[in-house]
Amino acid sequence: MPDYRRNRIPGGCYFFTVNLLDRDSDALVVHMDLLRNAVRKVRSRRPFHIDAWVVLPDHMHAVWTLPPGDSDYSGRWRAIKIAFAKALPKTEWRSPRRIAKGERGIWQRRFWEHTIRDEADYAAHVDYVHINPLKHGLVEAVGDWPHSSFHRCVARGVYPGDWGGAGAVVVGHGERGE
Template identity: 25%
Template structure:
């Protein structure tokens, strides 16, 4: 496999400059598949990726309030309060272990290089984000109701 220089050039950070991502916060995270391929239409990869998410949650101790694995991207509402790891480490670890699982069936890059995050600012923002993640498969026309989508769920409840 070969890479051109574009794969290694410095990219502008999507992180807020000067923001403390190690603080205990809740984040809405989006991670996109490289070239927006519909790789998670393959049920083996979708299941393996979710298994990686649960294993990482167990190891790192972050809260997973809602997740949804779409054919070409992933959404999660993550609380870093219980974890000693900042958001970048959590997302980087998830991308790394899920890519290794993906390599059982395919070669190459699974994810785009960066991820997108939104700091959840208040309770209303939290519940609007939950609804957005839950409704994503319906909005995209993949199912009629959120309950029909097999790759979404709530793991931790807000206390």
Template identity: 30%
Template sequence: MERAESNLLRRGRFSEPGRLYLLTTVTHQRTPLFQELRAARLVIRALRHSERLGDCRSLAWVVMPDHLHWLIELRAITLSSLMRQFKSRSGTALCKANLCRGQVWQRGYHDRALRREDDTRKVARYLIANPLRAGLVAQIGDYPHWDAVWLTDSGSLHNCL
């Protein structure tokens, strides 16, 4: 049974190809599934698969122990289709690997369309700094589950963002 709030979240949701979106989704009951390295890597593989399909261009993402932040440029698909396919693909992979039992993701997700005047790199820096703010690491380079298109060969977030 759907909760009334989930319907309100969808009201007014608009998917515009070419627009940048910050997406957030959390695990079922905020279970910290992605503390397990293999589980986090399967989710990352599902993110990258969405990009290979041409559904989106990933600009930055961070997989936290119980949620995901994903900055994308939407391509020729709706946000709801992108997230539904991503959640299905990642959930199936996690269950096949015996890393979960039952539901992986909570229903729904949060999205925020970036405005043209928004500083995309600033949004990406904020997103990627989540492990620092959560106290998971002392420096972002120590956290293994994030990426951004602005990375250089040196791998220094401060130099590229």
């Protein structure tokens, strides 16, 4: 079995990519209310700050900052995945291995994580989160995608409302520099 090593810095800031098992699914946006409820439930028990988040049909990207002294982002993701899965009807196909392990066929087992190193890294990853719907051809302007913290950032003056509009250059950050 591979030896997955995660960087854990108490109170750290992290970028994540979390994928559905079925990359052709649109379950995350179809069931956005269930996902929001799952996140709200987990945050009420295990707080974290959402710096940036975008939910696409089959995956999501987020930048979180954890509370001082806390580095358990894996437990939070596990709890979010479980709460979301429990709220969905059991209609997905499951492999014999998932059945034997008592797993649903909703999420990829793991997620991708990157520890934010500095202000420039933070800005690049927050931009990557927000530009992602444009990158995937889901919209012609970032502001057209409803499932994003971009709108909150515009309201706070972090971005102008037309940032990431037609002709925007999609930068190479995020998982593996995509």
